[in-house]
Amino acid sequence: MRPTILAFDVFGTVADWHGSVAREAARRAPDIDAGAFARDWRAGYRPAMDRVARGEWAWQTIDALHRRLLDPLLTRYGLAHWSEAERADFNNVWHRLDAWPDAKAGIARLREQFICVTLSNGNVSLLVEQARHAGLTWDTVLSAELFGHFKPHPATYLGVAELFACRPADVCMVATHQSDLDAARDHGLLTAYIERPMEFGADAPKTASPPSANDWHATDLENLAHQLTARS
């Protein structure tokens, strides 16, 4: 039971979206509760993708969905006076997410033995620019955008195996969201859970999934590298 490909979720698993969005929001709007703003923005993400999946909205990138969610949120937080340029620039904060402190070294170590790719609902340009921003190196960026479906659609998980002409069991999904891993497992992938207790901020700690549900359970990506490379 050893994968050849590791497919990484990005938002929360590799990148600290909450801290990054909250820091930039606080800088731009010092008077709002920036941590709550970041959580509220992110809370619209899954419902928006679900509307696309149900066909209520046309296919669109996460950049477009983020922007669609941002405008009413700015009004709610008393920031309706922001210009178009300010909104467009702030929407790109998702291209500038900082990585968790262990991500760069963990991924570099894992790349010595495994092909490491993203498998994210973020669009290609977002993922490429975020990796450059955070100094991460991927073997390639795979995105819902390339498969025409958001996770958890089977085309995403099975698409990785198809592109690499391997079995689903040769691919391990790496994520901090149990629902992502459950869907991956349903389609035959291996799974590695990464604890990210601060995903939603220090004032909203997350309870980690129990270790038993997944093939690997790691405290962070350096710990995952330790577990996976110690096995060989």
Add this chain to the structure above:
Amino acid sequence: MRPTILAFDVFGTVADWHGSVAREAARRAPDIDAGAFARDWRAGYRPAMDRVARGEWAWQTIDALHRRLLDPLLTRYGLAHWSEAERADFNNVWHRLDAWPDAKAGIARLREQFICVTLSNGNVSLLVEQARHAGLTWDTVLSAELFGHFKPHPATYLGVAELFACRPADVCMVATHQSDLDAARDHGLLTAYIERPMEFGADAPKTASPPSANDWHATDLENLAHQLTARS
């Protein structure tokens, strides 16, 4: 006139397909003319993609096309006795192409100022494994496989600009094949020609395109990096 994205052709431009295939062929079959074998294999590549483009053959990866070309070629070269395992392994020589000596440093330097991606007819796994083999780092791997069409179909050139939400003129195609650059220019991309006089081997030198036809004309990728980064 400055691109933000550089899109690289791989076979011949970045990777020395002739030398790599000929060396492995010579090792496996010391009695054949390995240089001619490599050229003959490659000569079937464009006609095979054209058959797919015309709809005579179903969509298939370059790995599949290479294999389809390999079997009759082995017979022609007196190697019909090769086993299925030998054929499958040799077909993967395209995943193990060495890079030209200037490629690694040239791409690394270009990545400091530009997003550097492949735009190749090679399939994703081929491109990922070739990059790992040769120690190259891409921002991401873009392939005909992801667009469902081989170059020179417009979906490939325009697909890069679409994924990065930029204008075609923000993308520069980097290639050693004038036909690839001409097609890219027809769709609004900038073009950079790379001389690769030994693409087909030292015994079959290639005449370089004249400097005037393209936005840049470079002797190799380090020279391109010098030209593009000196402008800023």
